[in-house]
Amino acid sequence: MSSWDRPQDVVEKALAASTADGQVAFVVESSAANLRWASNSLTTNGSMRSRQVVVVSFVDGGAGMAAGTVARTGSPDVGELVAASEQAARDAGPAEDAVPLVTETPPGAGDWDADPAGTSIGVFRDFAPALGEAFGGARDHGELLFGFAEHGMATTYLGTSTGLRLRHDQPSGRVELNGKSGDMSRSVWAGVGTRDFADVSVADLVGDVQRRLGWSQRRIDLPAGRYETLLPPSAVSDLMIYAHWTMEARDADEGRNVYARPGGGNRIGERLSALPLTLRSDPFEPGLEACPFQVVSGSSGAASVFDNGMATPAVEWISGGVLANLIRPRAWALKTTAPATATVDNLVLEQPGATESLEEMVAATDRGLLLTTLWYIREVDPQTLLLTGLTRDGVFLVEGGEVSGAVNNFRFNESPVDLLGRITQAGRTERTLPREWSDWFTRAAMPAVRVPDFNMSSVSPAS
Template identity: 80%
Template sequence: MTQLRPQEIVERALAASTVDGQVTYVTESSEANLRWAGNSLTTNGAMRSRQVVVISFVDGGAGMATGTVARTGTPDVAELVAASEQAARDAGPAEDAVALVSEVPPGAGDWDADAAETSIDVFAEFAPALGQAFGEARGREELLFGFAEHQLATTYLGTSTGLRLRHDQPTGRVELNGKSTDFGRSVWAGVGTRDFTDVSVADLAAEVQQKMAWSQRRVDLPAGRYETLLPPSTVSDLMVVAYWSMGARDADEGRSVFARPGGGNRIGDRLARLPLTLRSDPAAPGLETAPFQAVGGSSGSASVFDNGMATPAVEWISEGVLTNLVRPRAWAQRTGAPATAAVDNLVLEDRTATASPAEMIARTERGLLLTTLWYIREVDPQTLLVTGLTRDGVFLVEGGEVTGAVNNFRFNESPVDLLGRASEASRTERTLPREWNDWFTRAAMPMLRVPDFNMSSVSPAS
């Protein structure tokens, strides 16, 4: 059994089915990582894993029910299928029941190919450059901390309707923290990548060095509303929150910020004063992701009945106007609206914007420049009000120049409300969400200028 290829597991599971339908997918993953602290590499490693997910569909007379069972490694396929079928028999009718997908989506992949693999060799050029950065930081009496990770995950998805789909997903990220030797100052830089060929350690280290220099002067400010420059990482964290709230059903039933007062959703409403477009595209350069769905459970924004459904490019907000919401096929059929699948990347852009972040800083008479946000939590789903903390550098801009670092703050803001108040956007660039990068790494965002960002209280965090 340990020698079974993932395709063989899928085929054996489908052949063992005794019920009305089945979806099985196997994800083969390999990962390599480096971690460092105090200007020294501390660990490196490589891992491999396998997850097998079987979803059974049983029509018990009252309606189609589903059961999902997942195992790691190479499980007893017959036992796994039987457990999934029993879970379906024990469940009640699924309200998202529709016919399983049978149409082959574009980009189905080479089913017979072996799973893609990464190794520690992915860091062949990165590691020596990191060593050089360590030496330079020591010379400045500064400390570097952080990690680099690369994963290659290949998913094989098969269904009782005949679909055989395969996708290779590379995912990489780097986070680099700079600290003073007394740990009184802390700054951050990060980047997402597919293969590390586009990662410049020198650029990341230079960004950290600049922020460390900015933070040598400390200025204490009270809570209040400040003109604030949100760099791409912070914008991505906020826009991911908005994206995760874009379920059509929640909006249609009045439970989200995208619900229209009095009933229905806000599609067609202007959300942004700038011509901002929020979009997802599985073929976006540098952000490529799966062109079909593979999900183990149903939610308001996904359905196990939609496994194998194509995930084409979609604009969620088009030049400031809400255009689409995430809508599984069952809810689409119930409401007469088109089905729209979530995609695992996100791009925000003002196609008329030409300024760089540096040029936006130079145009700031007095305001704050953030580095990252963290511990973001939802307060009110009706307005999508969230709270969180600034982290690793809040800088004061005066007369177009950064003049020092200020204390951290707790903030209270709605990402959707911010879109309506943002007064300027830079060119869009690839970025790494700081808060959400355990789950979401593929993002491209601009810097946004918000005239009155709400710093609700001073935070003692460093």
């Protein structure tokens, strides 16, 4: 096979070569560009292109339908790839998530015949000069800037033996900027997610960094304990994303996660938040657009290879503070007579009518902590979704409505689900970059929130 074969042609060749009872084939054509800098100087820049080819074959061996997936990068021999996936299916036992393949074309299926979208280093044409100016400003202030900017474009072509031909372009981008004092004793962070870099303001990012470095000039040591805490949108997103990732209906129905109801069943219909908070996903959310159909290479509690091509409409996971939906592939939906729901690659938390900015929330704080980001988040207990992690790059003490200085870092222990019930104020929702999960998840919009008793379980030496 020539490396010049169009992605659509690769999919069609795979489908034509199939001798199985069913097949899903998809090709993801990706391009990426990046800039990296350290100590007020650009260090590297580059671009890359890649291709992934995935074939999922379905074989009924008499005891039930089995599935086998094989994936390759570059330009593999399609015939060999199909044969390998069919052999994998024959070697596998009957799939417990087996259902008929999807036949209905979802909304937003895209133009199958169009060429793949792409990106290049040119996406930084306005960003790079502004970054150069920021380097000069940082030198004038005796400060150092470190960080990176990345932009990617992935075009997916998905075809099935049931006749689906679906295409989606997914742009994604992020900027992470660290500012440090000249002696490296103080460190702060600012970041943003973007689709095309047209909405990225280097001046705003640098302004955030300089303001936090200014706050950090005074150091205040505090002990572990429970503190009134303001979490900015980035920190909120890292917690809510984990709460969303674990929303598997089967685990809840079988008593294995925080959404399980004591005594059996799940907690759908239960109030999780006193505030009317809504946690939702929508593939057509402006600025956070994501794939409107399922693209799945392997089955799990949150997704099924049999659901490839299934529409992923807007869904409210928590509605007005009440748990409304869990992630439920079609097979589990049929077993439980509940509606099938699928993950969407974005997440929004909002409270209707909330307009306060983080700055206004700080001004209304008598005494409390203001965080910047969280990192090294790990699960401690799935039954309560207790998480542990560290604060990073700026914890500040607020006194009398103003930031009075920087505080040492902490280890925290909190459950995002329990936290929902203790939030006393949520600000306006704005696009944010999850710092901990930004390698996998960049499309989020969250408010800053106030928690009266956030658990800082121990002091951390992390900077």
